[in-house]
Amino acid sequence: MSGRLAVVGLGPGDARWLTPEAQAALAAADALFGYAPYLARAPLRDGQRRHPSDNREEGSRAREALETAAAGASVALVSGGDPGVFAMAAAVCEQIEQGPPAWRALDMGIVPGITAMLAVAARVGAPLGHDFCALSLSDNLKPWPVIERRLDAAAQAGFVIALYNPISQGRPWQLAAAFERLRRYLPATTPVVFGRAVGRPDETISVTTLATADPADADMATLLIVGSAETRLVPRLHHAPLVYTPRAAGSATT
Ligand code: SAH
Numbered sequence: 117m118s119g120r121l122a123v124v125g126l127g128p129g130d131a132r133w134l135t136p137e138a139q140a141a142l143a144a145a146d147a148l149f150g151y152a153p154y155l156a157r158a159p160l161r162d163g164q165r166r167h168p169s170d171n172r173e174e175g176s177r178a179r180e181a182l183e184t185a186a187a188g189a190s191v192a193l194v195s196g197g198d199p200g201v202f203a204m205a206a207a208v209c210e211q212i213e214q215g216p217p218a219w220r221a222l223d224m225g226i227v228p229g230i231t232a233m234l235a236v237a238a239r240v241g242a243p244l245g246h247d248f249c250a251l252s253l254s255d256n257l258k259p260w261p262v263i264e265r266r267l268d269a270a271a272q273a274g275f276v277i278a279l280y281n282p283i284s285q286g287r288p289w290q291l292a293a294a295f296e297r298l299r300r301y302l303p304a305t306t307p308v309v310f311g312r313a314v315g316r317p318d319e320t321i322s323v324t325t326l327a328t329a330d331p332a333d334a335d336m337a338t339l340l341i342v343g344s345a346e347t348r349l350v351p352r353l354h355h356a357p358l359v360y361t362p363r364a365a366g367s368a369t370t
Pocket of ligand 1: 282315
């Protein structure tokens with residue numbers, strides 16, 4: 117028996133953002149693994165087994181999915197958004213690197229998805245229209261001083277910054293500290309986008325400035341986009357302002 121593992125991105129939530137390739141990978145699987153709320157979003161067909169797990173158990177979830185595939189099953193391991201962005205694809209690679217040689221012979225593929233920052237950006241305009249970077253604010257897997265250094269460097273280098281994992285019950289102060297850090301380098305008027313649960317029924321999008329950004333407005337389901345000094349707002353009639361970063365920076369012209 118030859119098993120297979122597909123690491124599948126479900127997109128941020130809206131079913132229309134699930135790619136046809138992801139749908140096919142889910143339909144083809146005998147066994148589905150993933151964080152319980154994400155797994156609940158995958159349509160289930162007869163004969164499929166679901167193996168929901170807790171948020172924190174990424175390593176053991178990846179191992180179980182690999183073991184099940186190595187035993188001959190067709191397995192889908194699901195991630196919200198894109199599996200390669202702060203998610204399961206890297207956890208699977210870690211396990212393959214550390215695991216038995218047989219796992220390196222497995223048929224394993226990554227199915228990309230729309231990552232949260234792209235969905236949030238699309239809601240407000242084009243804040244990622246020029247150079248940007250993405251940072252996870254979680255200090256579960258890296259020390260806080262590393263995060264501070266990266267925030268400083270990104271702001272000083274003029275990148276727009278997408279912030280994943282801005283806050284959680286176990287990490288209540290980090291976002292306020294990040295804003296403090298960024299205020300050292302960026303104008304008070306720098307646009308900040310809060311995109312919460314984008315693509316889900318409880319979606320909220322708000323645009324504020326770095327001076328007034330309130331960490332209390334973010335939760336675990338929020339993605340933030342902090343503009344660069346070039347990012348601007350275009351007021352519109354009857355519509356929310358556009359937030360965008362022009363394609364040209366410095367002295368370059370279009
Ligand atoms: N692989 C995911 C990211 C996982 S990290 C992706 O590519 O989107 C989890 C973080 O992603 C959350 O804390 C939040 O910052 C962001 N996120 C995931 N889904 C989101 C959504 N629907 N709306 C806004 N942010 C989201």
